[in-house]
Amino acid sequence: MALEPCTEVPATNIKKSNTDLSVLKERGQREVFCGLTGIVWLHRKMQDAFFLVVGSRTCAHLIQSAAGVMIFAEPRFGTAILGERDLAGLADANEELDRVVDQLLERRPDIGTLFLVGSCPSEVIKLDLAKAAERLNHRFFPKVRILNYSGSGIETTFTQGEDACLGSMVPVLPHSQDEPSLMVVGSLADVVEDQFQRLFDKLGIGPVYFFPPRRAAQLPPIGKGTKLLLAQPFLSDTVRSLISRGATLLPSPYPFGIEGTTAWLKTAADAWNIDHERFEEAIAPQVNRAKIALERYRQALTGRKAFLFPDSQLEIPLARFLSRECGMELVEVGTPYIDRLLMDTEINLLPVGTALSEGQDVEKQLDRCREARPDITVCGLGLANPLEAEGMATKWSIELVFSPIHGYDQAADLAELFARPLERRRRLTV
Amino acid sequence: MELTLWTYEGPPHVGAMRIATGMEGVHYVLHAPQGDTYADLLFTMIERRDRRPPVTYTTFQARDLGGDTAEMVKTSVRDAYERFKPQVMLVGESCTAELIQDQPGSLAKGMKLPIPIVSLELPAYSKKENWGASETLYHLVRTLLLPLVPPPNTHKPKREAHIRPKANIIGPTALGFRCRDDIREVIKLLAEIGVDVNVVAPMGATPDDLLRIPDADFNICLYPEIALTTCNWLQRSFGQPTIKTVPIGVGATRDFIAEIGKVVEIDVSEALKRSQSDTLGNWDVSRLSSANNPNASRLPWYSRSVDSTYLTGKRVFIFGDATHALAAARIATEELGFTLVGIGTYSREFAREVREVAKKHGLEAVISDDYLAVEAKVAEAAPELVLGTQMERHIAKRLGIPCAVISAPIHVQDVPARYSPQMGWEGANVIFDSWVHPLMMGLEEHLIGMFREDFEFAEGHMSHLHTAPSQDSRRESLVTEQAIAATGSSNQAVLTPVAQAVAQTVDGITWSVDGEAELKKIPFFVRGKIKRNTEKFASDHGISTITLETLYEAKAAIGK
Ligand code: SF4
Ligand code: SF4
Numbered sequence: 008m009a010l011e012p013c014t015e016v017p018a019t020n021i022k023k024s025n026t027d028l029s030v031l032k033e034r035g036q037r038e039v040f041c042g043l044t045g046i047v048w049l050h051r052k053m054q055d056a057f058f059l060v061v062g063s064r065t066c067a068h069l070i071q072s073a074a075g076v077m078i079f080a081e082p083r084f085g086t087a088i089l090g091e092r093d094l095a096g097l098a099d100a101n102e103e104l105d106r107v108v109d110q111l112l113e114r115r116p117d118i119g120t121l122f123l124v125g126s127c128p129s130e131v132i133k134l135d136l137a138k139a140a141e142r143l144n145h146r147f148f149p150k151v152r153i154l155n156y157s158g159s160g161i162e163t164t165f166t167q168g169e170d171a172c173l174g175s176m177v178p179v180l181p182h183s184q185d186e187p188s189l190m191v192v193g194s195l196a197d198v199v200e201d202q203f204q205r206l207f208d209k210l211g212i213g214p215v216y217f218f219p220p221r222r223a224a225q226l227p228p229i230g231k232g233t234k235l236l237l238a239q240p241f242l243s244d245t246v247r248s249l250i251s252r253g254a255t256l257l258p259s260p261y262p263f264g265i266e267g268t269t270a271w272l273k274t275a276a277d278a279w280n281i282d283h284e285r286f287e288e289a290i291a292p293q294v295n296r297a298k299i300a301l302e303r304y305r306q307a308l309t310g311r312k313a314f315l316f317p318d319s320q321l322e323i324p325l326a327r328f329l330s331r332e333c334g335m336e337l338v339e340v341g342t343p344y345i346d347r348l349l350m351d352t353e354i355n356l357l358p359v360g361t362a363l364s365e366g367q368d369v370e371k372q373l374d375r376c377r378e379a380r381p382d383i384t385v386c387g388l389g390l391a392n393p394l395e396a397e398g399m400a401t402k403w404s405i406e407l408v409f410s411p412i413h414g415y416d417q418a419a420d421l422a423e424l425f426a427r428p429l430e431r432r433r434r435l436t437v
Numbered sequence: 438m439e440l441t442l443w444t445y446e447g448p449p450h451v452g453a454m455r456i457a458t459g460m461e462g463v464h465y466v467l468h469a470p471q472g473d474t475y476a477d478l479l480f481t482m483i484e485r486r487d488r489r490p491p492v493t494y495t496t497f498q499a500r501d502l503g504g505d506t507a508e509m510v511k512t513s514v515r516d517a518y519e520r521f522k523p524q525v526m527l528v529g530e531s532c533t534a535e536l537i538q539d540q541p542g543s544l545a546k547g548m549k550l551p552i553p554i555v556s557l558e559l560p561a562y563s564k565k566e567n568w569g570a571s572e573t574l575y576h577l578v579r580t581l582l583l584p585l586v587p588p589p590n591t592h593k594p595k596r597e598a599h600i601r602p603k604a605n606i607i608g609p610t611a612l613g614f615r616c617r618d619d620i621r622e623v624i625k626l627l628a629e630i631g632v633d634v635n636v637v638a639p640m641g642a643t644p645d646d647l648l649r650i651p652d653a654d655f656n657i658c659l660y661p662e663i664a665l666t667t668c669n670w671l672q673r674s675f676g677q678p679t680i681k682t683v684p685i686g687v688g689a690t691r692d693f694i695a696e697i698g699k700v701v702e703i704d705v706s707e708a709l710k711r712s713q714s715d716t717l718g719n720w721d722v723s724r725l726s727s728a729n730n731p732n733a734s735r736l737p738w739y740s741r742s743v744d745s746t747y748l749t750g751k752r753v754f755i756f757g758d759a760t761h762a763l764a765a766a767r768i769a770t771e772e773l774g775f776t777l778v779g780i781g782t783y784s785r786e787f788a789r790e791v792r793e794v795a796k797k798h799g800l801e802a803v804i805s806d807d808y809l810a811v812e813a814k815v816a817e818a819a820p821e822l823v824l825g826t827q828m829e830r831h832i833a834k835r836l837g838i839p840c841a842v843i844s845a846p847i848h849v850q851d852v853p854a855r856y857s858p859q860m861g862w863e864g865a866n867v868i869f870d871s872w873v874h875p876l877m878m879g880l881e882e883h884l885i886g887m888f889r890e891d892f893e894f895a896e897g898h899m900s901h902l903h904t905a906p907s908q909d910s911r912r913e914s915l916v917t918e919q920a921i922a923a924t925g926s927s928n929q930a931v932l933t934p935v936a937q938a939v940a941q942t943v944d945g946i947t948w949s950v951d952g953e954a955e956l957k958k959i960p961f962f963v964r965g966k967i968k969r970n971t972e973k974f975a976s977d978h979g980i981s982t983i984t985l986e987t988l989y990e991a992k993a994a995i996g997k
Contacts, residue, residue: 036513037496041472061438063532063561068447069475072483085442091562093438094536103438110440127470127533130499160472161499161533370520389477389489396487 028354028363030345035368038389039318039343040405041160043124044073045168048409049219050083052194055119056223058084059111060158061104061136062126073405083118085111089128100132104139108153118151120223122172125157152179152224164343166241166319166408169194173219173245176226177252180218183228189215189275190227190254192246193239196411197221203262203414206272209289212279229254234278236271238262238413240353241320243346260352262413263321263421264328265297270352293415300419301332307426309334314381316390317341317367318404325385325407325421327356333422337361338379341372383425400428443808443828445783445846449559449569450531451476452663456573457527458490458611459640463577464523466514468506468541469531471496483849484612493517495534495541502537510541511548518550524644525581526550527573529557553644555580565806567662567758567784570610574639575666581647586674593676596654602701603633605653605677608664609640614761614845615859616640616660622861623659626684629732630694630705651675654701659683659860661760662784684860685764686868687712687734687772708732712862734865740773751876752966754779754820756803756811756829757844759787761859765824765843766794768868779818781805808832819965822876827851839875843868946975951985970995 067086136155156175158168216227233254259274329335457465528545542556609616635653684693698705769775781803795802823833823840833840858864974991
């Protein structure tokens with residue numbers, strides 16, 4: 008289906024390749040989470056960290072709802088809810104924050120790193136969390152390190168929360184002497200991290216650091232010799248600040264699917280001058296295994312139409328995987344925003360003429376989706392059941408952020424996530 | 438600023454969404470940043486609604502701040518009107534928009550749309566979800582009905598005796614606790630006594646339906662947290678009396694019928710008599726099929742059956758919204774024979790009522806929306822059953838206590854596919870089952886515990902309802918109990934790291950090896966109580982080491 012670009016971006020380009028691709032830029036109601044949601048997986052990743060949102064009752068309600076209402080009896084996140092009194096005068100709010108932090112650290116003496124997370128209300132009233140963090144560090148560092156970032160919905164969407172969180176850690180990363188070293192940036196499931204570590208070892212690439220680390224207190228070092236390989240495509244600010252600390256970016260497709268994973272590892276291998284044969288030999292067992300596993304789902308998916316609503320920034324790499332490795336047709340690939348620095352290698356791999364959209368007017372997008380009747384629609388939880396009720400098979404995009412989907416051994420799992428809703432529809436007779 | 442890990446209520450605009458989503462023909466334009474659209478999933482995921490809530494968010498961003506945002510409100514209002522053609526539009530803001538002061542309600546009103554615009558000003562920094570729902574319903578009803586209010590002292594013609602009285606059912610919303618099924622049950626109850634239903638609102642109503650509210654003889658305030666303000670206004674403006682009893686439980690259902698009988702002067706004695714039929718030993722042929730009598734609950738009989746004997750004096754802790762907590766207290770004590778060891782609510786607006794009930798049971802009510810404070814109180818009371826919300830389900834799990842959910846906030850499993858009302862006769866049946874089953878599981882677990890040595894029982898084989906506390910956590914809860922007893926302060930008990938508490942015992946009292954071994958043989962669901970009793974006995978008698986003998990002496994002195 009051809010997309011009408013909106014007036015903001017005249018579609019004058021005739022596109023031969025995807026680098027000068029015209030993108031439909033939409034403004035209107037967006038149906039995405041704010042960056043606070045990143046806390047839900049970050050607190051699992053860094054188990055010695057606590058996330059204290061400085062925000063409103065809405066913010067508290069959001070992370071509670073996004074965290075599956077209540078998965079954890081004692082979560083490692085909480086909210087300092089602003090009240091009328093705090094809005095009245097700022098000095099007061101700072102004292103209040105200190106009091107809440109005292110209360111929290113007393114309750115949880117195990118906290119090693121405390122993130123003060125800004126929200127829309129705290130930004131609008133200009134509560135200076137950087138200052139607060141500095142002040143609190145004077146009192147608690149080195150026992151507790153206090154960092155701050157904003158996950159506000161006026162500044163960030165969904166996965167940008169992780170970008171902001173990692174970004175806040177960059178200035179305190181220790182200086183590295185390693186020449187060279189690899190830093191894998193973006194949180195991965197521990198099991199995936201281990202798989203990659205084994206592959207890097209086999210290839211002779213190292214030392215390898217993962218950022219974020221499993222323990223927030225064990226920060227990876229950074230320096231001139233650090234080469235950055237991105238595991239997640241939503242880390243625009245983090246990458247730029249890592250670069251400003253001397254690191255270099257290895258631009259690459261992301262490690263989704265067999266092709267993406269190979270390209271990703273190859274990027275690192277080339278930087279380490281690993282010869283071709285050794286590389287092929289190292290990855291061969293995994294690749295073969297993955298191919299066999301993927302084939303079953305490829306058959307189920309091939310020729311099917313997919314429509315991706317904007318959500319996590321994973322849409323473009325996933326669309327690439329779905330079209331090139333699963334044989335799916337892409338109706339529309341929506342994404343919250345496009346950072347060319349991080350996305351060009353992926354965009355170039357999309358079929359020429361793929362309908363890309365950036366931002367969202369959810370009502371218009373729903374109209375397009377209904378008209379196209381895709382076989383599978385990837386969307387947020389707020390839209391999934393209503394679309395199912397209209398007879399469309401959906402895949403919740405949030406599951407793609409929470410599940411281990413990177414790397415060879417997860418390639419088939421990733422495809423399975425898309426095949427499952429179709430399989431379900433096939434089975435049901437009622 | 439207030440530290441919270443979980444909240445019982447969302448912000449007030451979520452309350453407004455619950456009204457809009459329950460109705461037809463109403464659309465809500467909400468001035469809010471993009472992240473606030475998460476609220477949609479409460480309805481589409483948790484309540485499994487097949488449609489999106491009728492809400493359009495402006496989703497402004499930082500770069501829009503300073504000028505653009507007011508324009509965004511107008512665009513959103515215009516677009517939403519064009520697309521959805523609602524009969525009434527609600528316009529409001531969330532916490533962030535409140536700070537940038539665009540006055541979306543006035544902006545929308547200035548646009549001269551051909552439909553009523555209800556401007557919602559719901560202070561997000563001082564109020565919460567239920568209040569927001571209540572205000573929204575009130576402003577909506579008031580906006581539509583104000584032109585119809587008769588001048589003061591207008592004489593209201595008396596209903597003629599042969600005309601059946603008509604009732605409005607006020608209060609059920611989207612995302613309420615079992616509202617969908619409760620309505621059906623209440624309509625059935627009313628039919629039984631010859632009352633017709635005029636309007637049910639907000640759930641399922643259109644704005645036109647709201648305009649018909651004054652046609653009814655009286656209003657049923659079904660969920661006071663949401664309906665009371667509106668009912669009071671209707672009473673003042675249209676002279677419609679309010680039925681205040683909420684028919685949850687057998688006794689309350691009888692009272693509900695009686696109250697309606699009195700208010701609208703109809704004879705309900707037959708209905709009341711029928712509702713008694715199963716209970717009082719007046720067994721006769723006419724009641725042979727009483728088990729199938731839809732106009733009576735099985736609860737009274739089930740409660741009397743010998744199998745229920747073990748429910749006697751079960752220690753129960755209740756927490757929820759005020760309506761459900763109050764109803765639960767009455768059912769638990771009068772209809773199931775439990776002992777109330779704690780009661781509380783997060784509905785501050787109804788604190789007085791809950792305090793009164795607590796006092797009747799010699800307790801102090803927990804009026805709080807602080808999850809941590811509630812957790813501390815539950816630990817302190819050491820109940821055998823918790824009746825609460827989604828939050829207490831977690832508290833209970835942590836403490837290894839069975840739990841049933843009786844009130845919002847809820848999770849997807851609290852929106853069952855089957856018919857499971859809380860109100861009326863069938864509601865009482867549902868309540869019997871859903872409160873007693875977790876306890877049955879408790880019994881089952883005890884048996885499993887007794888046979889634990891048997892090789893057929895794999896380690897960790899426990900009830901399917903909740904994972905039983907592991908050896909470790911069992912030890913932990915024992916220690917927690919000790920800590921509670923030791924400090925006398927629940928707060929500290931919960932907050933004190935477990936390791937620290939190990940050394941502490943009550944007034945330096947310790948358990949001998951044989952005493953502790955004997956204690957472990959006691960079924961776990963009474964073990965806590967026996968342990969506490971024994972320690973108290975020991976300290977009263979200046980005994981410093983509790984032996985096997987002490988245990989039995991205490992038992993003889995105190996009783997079970
Ligand atoms: S996705 Fe749905 S079922 Fe799962 S935790 Fe969230 S609300 Fe509950
Ligand atoms: S969008 Fe803003 S106000 Fe809303 S939950 Fe996110 S940070 Fe809080």
